[in-house]
Amino acid sequence: MARRRIGLRCSTASDLAIRKGEFITLVGPSGSGKSVLLDIIGGLTQASGGEVQLDGKLITRPDARTGYVFQQYALFPWRTALANIEYALEVRGVSKSERRATAKHFLSLFGLAGFEDRFPNQLSGGMQQRVAIARALASNPEVLLMDEPFAALDAQTRDILQDELLRIWGKIKTTVVFVTHAIDEAIYLADRVVVMTARPGTVKEIIEIDLPRPRYGDIRSSLEFNGYRARVWEALRDEVNKAQKDWGLSAAFAN
Amino acid sequence: MAYLTDKLGGAGSFQPFTMGTKEPAKRKRRSAEAGTVSYGLPLLFSFFLLWEIAPRLGWLNRIFFPPLSEVLVAWKDLLVSGALGEHIGISLQRAALGFGLAVLVAIPLGFLMGRYSRFEKISDLLVQTLRNTSQFALLPVFILLFGIGEASKVAMTFYSSIFFLLVNTISGVKGVDPLLIRAARSMGTTDLDLFRKVILPASIPSIVAGARLAVKSSIFAVIGAEMLAAKSGLGYLIQQSQLMMETADMYAGILTLTAVGLVVNYLLVWFERWATAWKDHSEASPH
Numbered sequence: 001m002a003r004r005r006i007g008l009r010c011s012t013a014s015d016l017a018i019r020k021g022e023f024i025t026l027v028g029p030s031g032s033g034k035s036v037l038l039d040i041i042g043g044l045t046q047a048s049g050g051e052v053q054l055d056g057k058l059i060t061r062p063d064a065r066t067g068y069v070f071q072q073y074a075l076f077p078w079r080t081a082l083a084n085i086e087y088a089l090e091v092r093g094v095s096k097s098e099r100r101a102t103a104k105h106f107l108s109l110f111g112l113a114g115f116e117d118r119f120p121n122q123l124s125g126g127m128q129q130r131v132a133i134a135r136a137l138a139s140n141p142e143v144l145l146m147d148e149p150f151a152a153l154d155a156q157t158r159d160i161l162q163d164e165l166l167r168i169w170g171k172i173k174t175t176v177v178f179v180t181h182a183i184d185e186a187i188y189l190a191d192r193v194v195v196m197t198a199r200p201g202t203v204k205e206i207i208e209i210d211l212p213r214p215r216y217g218d219i220r221s222s223l224e225f226n227g228y229r230a231r232v233w234e235a236l237r238d239e240v241n242k243a244q245k246d247w248g249l250s251a252a253f254a255n
Numbered sequence: 256m257a258y259l260t261d262k263l264g265g266a267g268s269f270q271p272f273t274m275g276t277k278e279p280a281k282r283k284r285r286s287a288e289a290g291t292v293s294y295g296l297p298l299l300f301s302f303f304l305l306w307e308i309a310p311r312l313g314w315l316n317r318i319f320f321p322p323l324s325e326v327l328v329a330w331k332d333l334l335v336s337g338a339l340g341e342h343i344g345i346s347l348q349r350a351a352l353g354f355g356l357a358v359l360v361a362i363p364l365g366f367l368m369g370r371y372s373r374f375e376k377i378s379d380l381l382v383q384t385l386r387n388t389s390q391f392a393l394l395p396v397f398i399l400l401f402g403i404g405e406a407s408k409v410a411m412t413f414y415s416s417i418f419f420l421l422v423n424t425i426s427g428v429k430g431v432d433p434l435l436i437r438a439a440r441s442m443g444t445t446d447l448d449l450f451r452k453v454i455l456p457a458s459i460p461s462i463v464a465g466a467r468l469a470v471k472s473s474i475f476a477v478i479g480a481e482m483l484a485a486k487s488g489l490g491y492l493i494q495q496s497q498l499m500m501e502t503a504d505m506y507a508g509i510l511t512l513t514a515v516g517l518v519v520n521y522l523l524v525w526f527e528r529w530a531t532a533w534k535d536h537s538e539a540s541p542h
Binding site: 035042043044062063064066067068072074075076077078079087088090091092119121135139146 | 432442445
């Protein structure tokens, strides 16, 4: 497979080339612009300088080839679970029968068959986020952007959804850029962990995670995992301290 | 009437209009409503009973206050003759026409004013000025402009309902969760689809709440207009009967108006529940 590249220049020193099908996690102190970077890749925000390219094409507005998952689910409360997923296809002009079939497929992929007609406020947080991820994936994006998607969920649900995400990503092999605060989550999911600096947000270090896939929860207590945890924390610590000095923030890294 | 114009009178910022009913615990409210009705019946019956006996016992002047039974007989006669149906029909038609036109104007205008702050800045003062001008004060103007016929009544009902719709559309549009707009944009939603598929459905609860008040207001307004200048309609019936001292007919008209108001309100409550059904599904949340 050709290695297509997403060229990414966030601010002056932040160059990041993401390989196709790669799972990238972004960690950094609060205010390092992780979410802004995601918005720029998604075409929701204009970069003040630099550019984002997808397959060599400049991104200036939302591109049909990217899907976006937000921390707060962002489901349309007046649409059922199925109709929420259909929306992504509806605005892209997919025919009614086709989008219904696709939406059903993605709903069952996330173990939500039977919940088609539920409105979002009839679903638990974990289920809502599953629907939101299904919605982002339904249009078959080349890049899936996830902005702390599991941060609002309880620890157990988060673990379950991490595994589900990996399982589904293993099937469809889309490129994922995943922003998180949690170091464990970043390592567990990623091919490469990108550590961002405090303001200005630039790429400080890129850590290749060479853990075998498929990964299971117990890998977190392995020796290698501990090693990666130490490395990421090492890279992050100075930046967190800097950010705390800058912002007078209390520790943002409970994990 | 006064409380409506008072409500319109709030200066400055756009506060959405709501009626007594609030969102939470709809299920509970429904049973509470049924309870209130059965609790309230004795007092209502006492009122009707008093209406029946007070004129008969001479506590009230029978010419001004005929007993309820006589009013009901007059009401039956009006109904059988077909006159009542005609008056109801013409009043409702005028109210509906004005209200319908108001919907057509207010919703697109409210979208523009809610979405584009520059547009709102430009038009806000004019809207505030207009909505603080009583529709009854303007009836003579409407008659000058549109003549004594139907058009001036429709203008009245239009004027008296548009601001409820406009203000609630603006507040609905402004209240759309920005995250939903971001999500929609991230999926490549066009501007037109953003209005149709996101902003409109998200503002529906607010718009419908405004519509409930607008419909009531347009019915009040048509009655007023008919009392002042018309040859048909419920307002005309009531006013004319009073002038002719046919007080039984007058009360029959008033009771009819009350009944129409109750039915319309019930329909509107039903419509509001139907249009915002997705909000009412919060009780079941599995694991």
